[in-house]
Amino acid sequence: MQPAIEVRGLVKTYGGQRVVDGLSFDVPAGAIFALLGPNGAGKTTTVECIEGFRIPDAGAVRVLGRDPRRQRQAVVGTLGVMLQEGGAYQAATPAEMARLHASFYPNPVDVPGLLADVGLAGVAQQRYRSLSGGQKQRLNLALALVGRPEVVILDEPTAGMDPQARLATWDMLRGLRERGVTVLLTTHFMDEAERLSDTVAVIDQGRVLALDSPAELVGRMHSPRLLVTTARDLDVAEVAAGLGAQVSADGAGRYLIAAGPESIARVSAWFAASGIPITGVTTARGGLEEVFLQLTGRRVRE
Amino acid sequence: MSAAAVRRIRAQAVMELRMMLRNGESVLVTFGIPLVLLVFFSMVDVLPHEGQRSVEFLVPGVLALAVMSAAMVSLGIATGFERFYLVLKRLGATPLRRRELVVAKILSVLAIEAIQIAVILGIALAGLGYRAPGQAVRGWLALTAVGLGTAAFAGLGLAMAGRLRAMGTLAVANVAYLALLLLGGIAFPLDRLPAPVAALARLLPAAPLADLLRAALGSPTGTVGADLAVLAVWACAATALASATFRWE
Numbered sequence: 001m002q003p004a005i006e007v008r009g010l011v012k013t014y015g016g017q018r019v020v021d022g023l024s025f026d027v028p029a030g031a032i033f034a035l036l037g038p039n040g041a042g043k044t045t046t047v048e049c050i051e052g053f054r055i056p057d058a059g060a061v062r063v064l065g066r067d068p069r070r071q072r073q074a075v076v077g078t079l080g081v082m083l084q085e086g087g088a089y090q091a092a093t094p095a096e097m098a099r100l101h102a103s104f105y106p107n108p109v110d111v112p113g114l115l116a117d118v119g120l121a122g123v124a125q126q127r128y129r130s131l132s133g134g135q136k137q138r139l140n141l142a143l144a145l146v147g148r149p150e151v152v153i154l155d156e157p158t159a160g161m162d163p164q165a166r167l168a169t170w171d172m173l174r175g176l177r178e179r180g181v182t183v184l185l186t187t188h189f190m191d192e193a194e195r196l197s198d199t200v201a202v203i204d205q206g207r208v209l210a211l212d213s214p215a216e217l218v219g220r221m222h223s224p225r226l227l228v229t230t231a232r233d234l235d236v237a238e239v240a241a242g243l244g245a246q247v248s249a250d251g252a253g254r255y256l257i258a259a260g261p262e263s264i265a266r267v268s269a270w271f272a273a274s275g276i277p278i279t280g281v282t283t284a285r286g287g288l289e290e291v292f293l294q295l296t297g298r299r300v301r302e
Numbered sequence: 303m304s305a306a307a308v309r310r311i312r313a314q315a316v317m318e319l320r321m322m323l324r325n326g327e328s329v330l331v332t333f334g335i336p337l338v339l340l341v342f343f344s345m346v347d348v349l350p351h352e353g354q355r356s357v358e359f360l361v362p363g364v365l366a367l368a369v370m371s372a373a374m375v376s377l378g379i380a381t382g383f384e385r386f387y388l389v390l391k392r393l394g395a396t397p398l399r400r401r402e403l404v405v406a407k408i409l410s411v412l413a414i415e416a417i418q419i420a421v422i423l424g425i426a427l428a429g430l431g432y433r434a435p436g437q438a439v440r441g442w443l444a445l446t447a448v449g450l451g452t453a454a455f456a457g458l459g460l461a462m463a464g465r466l467r468a469m470g471t472l473a474v475a476n477v478a479y480l481a482l483l484l485l486g487g488i489a490f491p492l493d494r495l496p497a498p499v500a501a502l503a504r505l506l507p508a509a510p511l512a513d514l515l516r517a518a519l520g521s522p523t524g525t526v527g528a529d530l531a532v533l534a535v536w537a538c539a540a541t542a543l544a545s546a547t548f549r550w551e
Binding site for chain 1: 306309310312313314317320321324325383384387388389391392394395396397398399550551
């Protein structure tokens with residue numbers, strides 16, 4: 001089956017700097033696909049090339065097989081876009097904005113129902129400028145969905161939302177997937193990528209570092225660790241020599257040991273024998289965060 | 303034009319009109335300033351209007367000022383802020399085409415102008431003793447003048463919005479408005495200005511529009527052909543400039 005979105009060798013340079021540096025990926029039809037990366041990784045530039053806002057310096061982009069700039073009118077009819085911010089008249093109400101955008105499409109969804117779905121029914125008649133950041137985000141989400149798109153592209157969709165609104169947004173996106181809609185989103189939230197998406201592309205400095213399902217990525221990249229907590233400051237080298245395993249500090253009184261759960265008894269016995277009181281030994285939680293750290297050498301929000 | 307395109311343009315034009323009427327500064331510049339000028343100088347006889355009653359001189363000029371207010375200042379500033387708030391960028395991701403957006407903007411300006419003309423003429427006739435020239439009115443000349451003037455000033459406003467930052471558009475539009483008010487033969491006749499300044503003023507878009515409206519409303523004027531030519535050049539040049547500088551974001 002043809003991918004919903006194809007990106008091939010995409011390059012975009014600003015002021016001599018390659019913000020997007022030969023990016024390639026396919027978004028399968030009907031999937032939720034996350035571009036995960038730190039700020040400045042090139043996520044927004046990439047989606048804006050796909051949306052047709054930016055002209056790539058090299059490479060090709062297709063949305064449902066079409067060029068988003070040369071076949072603009074065909075693409076915009078099937079594509080729902082959520083910008084990272086802005087996009088509405090300051091003095092308009094959410095109801096007016098949604099009705100305006102609905103009138104641009106041949107078969108729009110029911111506007112009051114849509115506003116209720118994104119939790120804006122109560123503020124549908126308030127001015128946009130008086131809405132909270134999270135409410136503005138939810139209106140932008142509604143505008144992306146009002147035309148019954150086949151593909152939606154969401155730039156940081158849950159940034160600024162409270163936890164309840166985030167969960168509701170995730171449910172809406174899963175509902176879209178059930179109806180066969182393709183979702184491409186950017187995020188710098190690990191849990192969003194891990195729990196919502198079918199496929200994650202980890203990108204940094206304009207390149208794809210890894211591309212797989214979250215479970216595969218974690219399974220492939222995650223090496224087992226034990227987390228030891230203690231009130232003492234430890235000499236990492238000494239502990240490593242004593243245990244015969246790599247040890248690293250992970251904040252005050254927290255030490256990560258490169259060993260699996262089968263080693264818990266041996267590790268606690270060594271600490272007891274060395275006279276170092278410890279307050280806990282557990283398996284460290286592995287996840288995308290750690291995959292990301294291994295791939296990029298830094299945490300996502302550094 | 304397809305039915306879908308008509309529906310998109312209508313929805314966008316209604317939105318543009320609502321936003322203009324909901325914006326206090328926009329209402330002030332499109333209605334407040336022309337009306338204050340008209341009422342004040344009609345009732346306080348401080349301006350020289352050789353042999354004419356003040357209101358007879360002022361009405362055509364204030365109509366020209368109203369066109370300039372709506373098409374250049376209000377439209378230009380609103381569009382500048384729409385670009386700033388990414389409204390235009392977001393519209394660019396919908397099936398609304400660029401030319402449909404421009405048509406919608408112009409339709410909303412024409413609607414505002416219709417209201418302005420009705421209000422200005424209504425107040426002048428009912429409250430200021432303005433005598434309608436009756437048979438002498440040249441309707442087609444008035445419509446042509448308003449059409450060309452709208453194209454010229456809307457082109458200038460949109461060119462500013464396309465080229466400058468929002469605050470820059472705000473400043474330039476207001477300065478241009480004041481300059482063209484003084485050089486437009488709107489509050490006082492151009493021949494009160496030094497001859498070189500008056501000659502320059504006749505090449506700017508405000509004075510020809512005011513002159514043409516004065517001719518259309520029955521005042522004898524000998525420069526209709528030249529005024530039409532100057533205004534038509536401005537209309538073409540300004541719309542070309544606007545389409546060259548227009549940006550969705």
